[in-house]
Amino acid sequence: MATTAERGRQVRQRLLRAAAELIAERGWTAVSTRMAAERAGVAAGLVHYHFGSVQALLGEAALGVIRAVAADAGPALRRARGPGELVDLLLAALDGFSGTDPVSLLFTETYLAATRDPVLRAALAEVTGAARAEIAARLAEFGVAAPHRAAATLTAAVDGVMLHRALDPDLTAANVAPVLRAMLQGAGRTGSAPQTDSRAGGRG
Amino acid sequence: MATTAERGRQVRQRLLRAAAELIAERGWTAVSTRMAAERAGVAAGLVHYHFGSVQALLGEAALGVIRAVAADAGPALRRARGPGELVDLLLAALDGFSGTDPVSLLFTETYLAATRDPVLRAALAEVTGAARAEIAARLAEFGVAAPHRAAATLTAAVDGVMLHRALDPDLTAANVAPVLRAMLQGAGRTGSAPQTDSRAGGRG
DNA sequence: GACCGCCTTGGTCGACTGCCCAACTACACG
């Protein structure tokens, strides 16, 4: 076994995990090399050896979590056989998050950090854009009008719900689902002509 | 004129303004006393003289901006004569914000900071709760079913749209409005009986 | 055995942090 190289990768993973936790607990700009190293149980200098800078560590850690969540949610959403069911599955997947949990906070922190870091912004836009495109494709199958606009608004609404849930615990899936279902059913289902209008909203 | 006391209040206001700007530019936890003092054009020690701590300055600055925005939006929304018109007015008021502007970022930063500061959390919940209650009252007048749930989801969706707009410029009011209008029209209009159900959601 | 390169350690550097305080100014009041 390549024990040295193996240990190196383990240290990398532990630093990424520690960084992701700390972003949620303390906030993006409050995470320091020593803080992450201490939680990972390694020396402080290793952050710069493995990642070069604090920002690189934070970006890689955050994108890793976000990609994992997206990869998890993708297959689950493919089971939906209607817009209402899609909303239910989406909210059910999110009902495990309280709004003050590490994952929810990490998402919002990353969005804000992406506002100030062009590289992170591009990487994050790629991940979220792919997720949005997948939802739009499902909505188009269901005959929802203007699926890209609907998907963009739906994902934004879901993130907003998670953000508000931290302050308003009543914002549960059970309370939100009927409203969001109406959102898609009211705008969608033009009756006979699907008029998907995939042009509007570009392609991402 | 009370020149000394007057100048004192001006320094306070300039510190609050500088802090609000810096929260948006650098992030909540990255704002320092010297940073705010330099932008306000005053000595660093004044932050602790006027506010006691950095957190107190940040909290007061953020809540001041948020209260001002809420006070501005309130009367405008009162002109709405239907749920669709309410959404239009709400989004029209927000179309001036790009998602990367100081006000939008300050909102999200404050939400995140409230997650970690119980005092700030309570104060913020009071402001947002009042705004939500007002919107719920209007929705109830329009005959929308479960107005509190609808209002909570609507405000969360609007904040989510502002958060996503920073990464997706296509998320304009023109693209979002029809989807959110459907959200209220589909769920609302129970027909005759208003059944406002004011109990749900309490009164915050 | 000697050698090599990845990984790790512990420490140092200048800069910055929140908070505090003695000294100072300028105005208000008696």
Next chain:
DNA sequence: CGTGTAGTTGGGCAGTCGACCAAGGCGGTC
């Protein structure tokens, strides 16, 4: 005019920050 007080200044303290680096441990390859 003297005195009190709110406001202000600049410096100082102890601690933390990101980044860097010389030194050494370690396993793998000859």
